[in-house]
Amino acid sequence: MGVSAILEVRDLHTQFNTLDGVVRAVDGVSFDVARGETLGIVGESGCGKSVTALSILRLIPPETGRIAQGSIRFEGNELTHLSEQQMKSLRGHRISMIFQEPMTSLNPVLTVGTQIAENVVRHMNVSWAAARDRAREMLDLVRIADARRRLDEYPHQLSGGMRQRVMIAMALSCDPQVLIADEPTTALDVTIQAQILDLMIELKEKTGTAIVLITHDLGVVAETTERVVVMYAGRKVEEAPVEALFENPLHPYTRGLMRAIPRLDVEADAAGTRPRLQEIPGLVPILTQPIVGCAFAARCELATDRCRATLPPFVDAGGGHTVACWEVKL
């Protein structure tokens, strides 16, 4: 990647202070986002994928958490060194973000038009009238019918899918270089999910905005992303182009995730029962204790003493496919 990477995250550590001790929510994660690509970050709840996203925008609440170590470079600027004012002018402009809960992510007492236009006024140095025109244009773009009327409506007058469209319109209103989407379709109906994902991909093609799509849904990853980072317990365990990951998952955790996807193409037996879904045995490790060795070792059937003692380095399986596992035989 290197040359074309617009966002480079290196060895990111984000920690939270809790009553139980320091939680290492993100523990040494590195990845690149290339211009205009769609990168998926996948993992189960609590693996640190949302915290990674919030860290990039430096939206970790300072009372409880902090970026302890690592580097986040965006268009060559080190984001961890920028002042809060400089970050503010980046947020919603060069890098923007949409969230999981369209029901609660829009302000209930401000009109949709105000919420989109204020972003434009903030970053594009234009009048409110021009920003309102831009807001209407954006609503057209995300295919909300009757945009002019919708501008003056409040979020509670819109459905969940429409609200997520508004969030997308808002996030894209200043032509960002990177759009971070944190579980953007999780709270929506399946049919609406597909529409929203299609819309995001279509707009990406149109605008050239790179998308970082954070999800726990491998189906979403398969359909929309080009490259995937798999996270477990605050660490990256595998990274690959999406086809390679699905054809040849290397890390035992990734394989476990794949086996946990319900399949309709497996034949039922004579009694009409299908094979049970395989779950990954065990629980996610507690993140208040530093994890020695591979984070997945406690749940891994291949784990050896070496896995429990030493953190496995990333090995290159070729074609941009890398994995951190001692037991993978290439």
Added chain:
Amino acid sequence: MTAYIIRRLFATLPVMAVVALFVFFLLRLAPGDPAAIIAGDDATTEAIEAVRMKLGLDRPLVEQFVVWVWALLQGDLGVSIFSNLPVTRLMAQRVEPTIALTLSTLVVAVSLAIPIGVVAAWKARKLVDRVVMGFAVLGFAMPVFVLAYVLIYFFAVQWQLLPVQGYQPMSAGLWPFVESLILPSVALGVTYMALIARITRASMLEVLQQDYIRTANAKGLATDRVLLLHALKNASVPIVTVIGIGIALLISGVVITETVFNIPGLGRLTVDAVLKRDYPIVQGLILVFAGVKVVVNLIIDISYAFLDPRIRY
């Protein structure tokens, strides 16, 4: 909306009727014989009976009530037992200082308390927050009359910056008018201010946890816009509610403040009338205070619809 306002106006009628019923009987059934008091300490039994007859206090309670309500409906609050002047005229003479005092207190308290609460919530658990909220607890715990005398001692007696007591009408010039209101307003407003500041902080703290605040921050909006528009507008319903509830606090505070500062307003009139058992005045005042409270509640209920678009009537 108009239909709602009309409906709400009609709904105030039974409230006022119950208030009227309550004040009438409460005072009649309270211990102490007004006829004996009016007749004076040395009066004979005959003299007391004569006074009782003259004022109609010997009639059955129900009859007294009907006569009183009938007059009330015609805007007649009766005649003061002692001064023989119509209650409405007595009130009209005393209303200006009270309006000046409550409005200045309201404006000053609200315009200071809300920014204080917002800053405290923004800097929650930091030094500013702890200092400000410490003062708020102190302010809320301090009785009005204690604070009033402390203020008088320092600002009027020791440093001689402001008048000790008294009231100057606006016609006496703007500065004398303002000067005479500063200490009473502070004394009266501190409790109220503490109450509003605490509610503002609590309400803002809750709102600042919401997802839409994270969205606003993710848009890179300036801090003041996030706090004063995105957060405060959402936090406003409980704040406005407490401002309204606090009006009752102000009315009771006015009685004390006007007494301490010797301000010839409705509060002083109340104290004088109660001490003399001048029933018509006391009844009239309670009705007026209750009416103010009902109107304030109405205004607050209507304001909700403007503050939160999800509220529709």
